[in-house]
Amino acid sequence: MKNNPSFIHDNFLLENTYAQQLYHDYASAMPIIDYHCHLSPKSIAEDEVFKNLTHVWIYGDHYKWRAMRALGVNEKFITGDATDAEKFQKWGESVPYTMRNPLYHWTHLELARYFGITDLLNADSAPAIYEKASGLLNTSEYSCRNLLRKMNVEVVCTTEDPIDTLEYHQQLEGSGLEIHVSTAFRPDKAILIHSEGYNDYLNQLEKASGKSINTYKDLLDALESRIAYFHDNGCKLSDHGLDYLPFSKGSEKELVDIFAKRRKGGALTMEESHKFQTGILLFLSEQYHKLGWVQQFHLGALRNNNRRMLSKLGPDTGWDSIGDFAQASNLSAFLNELDGKDTLTKTILYNLNPADNEVMATMIGNFNDGSVRGKVQFGSGWWFLDQKQGIIEQLNALSNMGVVSTFIGMLTDSRSFLSYPRHEYFRRVLCNLFGKEIASGELPEDLPWIGKIIQDICYNNARNYFNYPTIKK
Structure with a gap:
């Protein structure tokens, strides 16, 4: 095979001069805010x-x-x-x-x-x-930090379980590092009551929180304690990776009884699991609202499909796919429950099934109440959808049914320190999309204004949405 040094050239993916100008004059130099990833804070703290x-x-x-x-x-x-x-x-x-x-x-x-x-x-x-x-x-x-510097990364937000000590974030806080490194609170293991090892996990949560967890109220107290701990350590976001948002409201007594049953090792019905998950998620969302956090929901993955290989290699080893779960009705009911109490915080919805693009793009409009610019966001193309076509389809759905100029842009969702060119990839696709419509006459030849929108999507909207501090370089 003959090598081609010009394959990745300056105008890669940029099909006309408008796209090229938008990318080179407006997008390329913008810093990167990676507001959701799975990088190792230990690697950053120790500058591996x-x-x-x-x-x-x-x-x-x-x-x-x-x-x-x-x-x-x-x-x-x-x-x-x-x-x-x-x-x-x-x-x-x-x-x-x-x-x-x-x-x-x-x-x-x-x-x-x-x-x-x-x-x-x-x-x-x-x-x-x-x-x-x-x-x-x-x-x-x-080194790890210099790889981030090479890509002009300004903010990294990793993802941690409530039991995490955050010791490496604490080290970074006092290190003088010019890159802001924060965390997102991901309590999935406390929510998914039907999962194997649930009680073992609660035992770990007891140790982390310093609180016994024998009752439903004990669990809420332990989670509230960990939320406060994360908040004190600079956390501004939560994250939830769920098949779909359940919505089945149970009474306080039902929730108490469901938790007691599971804590004793009993098996739950699907309805009992849904009632418990709904109760916990509503409680958590109200805590996030009190603290002014942003909540994220990654929906639609069908995980661990290959049980034989799961047993050999464990989770997160490549056996997941897109699920075809019903999303709209429960998601609407969940957001409406919070909005009705005025406890709906800033929210980002990510879907993994492209068939749900328009569902998400229209759902966010139901709860954008004018209090915050782009309060409820349709998140960027995620996992199987963070490729060119997936990015374009997400941008088109949001453009057609929402306001794409309020979009907070790309993230890596990655465990690799070499993944930051994905932001460049996204920016090139974004600029080419606008550039083609300028060329076709669908958009005006107003490059300064469209360039501003491009810069907002690439950087400014995220900085304002998350209220990240200004980085001194």
């Missing part, structure tokens, strides 16, 4: 230097793992005991076959932006690329 390219790029990346499995790569070279060099070689052999998957674009963007490598990655080039990139990664210039 990565061992090699496989270590930072392939470990934990189930996007790549799924592609390699589809191509018949043995698990030994994915999550198994092959050497890092062998695993990278297998990834290099796989990349030419990923054309038209976003991995092909992301791979070459990341090689170009971090390491200045413009050769195509394939079986022949893999050894030299591995050697060059790994050699750079072994230097302090490519």
Whole structure:
């Protein structure tokens, strides 16, 4: 295969001069606010230097793992005991076959932006690329924090369970680091009462909160205590990863009895689980409102489909897909319950099923009450939808049925410190979308105004929405 150094060029994905001007003059220099990700705060606090390219790029990346499995790569070279060099070689052999998957674009963007490598990655080039990139990664210039600096990252918001000590966020708070690192509170394990290991988790929550959890009220007290702890440590967001938002209101006595039954090891009916989850979520949302937090709901993933491989490798190893859950009715009832009490805080709704794009784009309009610009947001294309087509469809649905100029833009949702070119990818797609409509006469040739909208979507809207502090550089 012949390498093409010009594949990732200055005008990549930018199809006309308007798109090029919007990107280069308005979008490209904007800092990055990554308001939802799964990066390791420990790595940032300790300014980790990565061992090699496989270590930072392939470990934990189930996007790549799924592609390699589809191509018949043995698990030994994915999550198994092959050497890092062998695993990278297998990834290099796989990349030419990923054309038209976003991995092909992301791979070459990341090689170009971090390491200045413009050769195509394939079986022949893999050894030299591995050697060059790994050699750079072994230097302090490519430490964890410097990888963030290279991409002009201004804010990183990681995601932690209520039992987390936040010790690394505390270290970062006093470190003088110019990149603002905060956390999001993710209490899914306390909500999903039907899950295996629920009582074991509550035992951990007891230790973290210093409170016994024997009753439903005890659980609420423990969660409220952890919310206060997170808030005191700079937390401004919550996050929930759910199949769908349940809505089945139970009486206080029912909730008390359901919790007592589960705490004693009893099995619950689906209706009992839904009543409990509804009660907990409404309680949590009201706490977030009191503190002025933003709440996020990631909806629609069908997780852990392959039970055989789940038993071998555990969760988050590449066995999830898009679910086809009914979303609209329960979501409406849940938001309406909070809005009726004037306890609906800023809210971001992410869907994983593209069939629900218009549902989400219209749902947010029901609860944007004029109190806050873009109070309820239709979140960016997420997981299986953070590719070019998914981004365009989300932007089009929001444009057609909402106000895209209030959108808070892209996030990485990633565990990799090499994923920040996804913001560039999003910005190029965004600028090309507007640029094509200027060229077709659907939008005026008012580049300063459209450029302002582009900058707002890329950066300004998120900064204002989350009230992040100004970063001094």
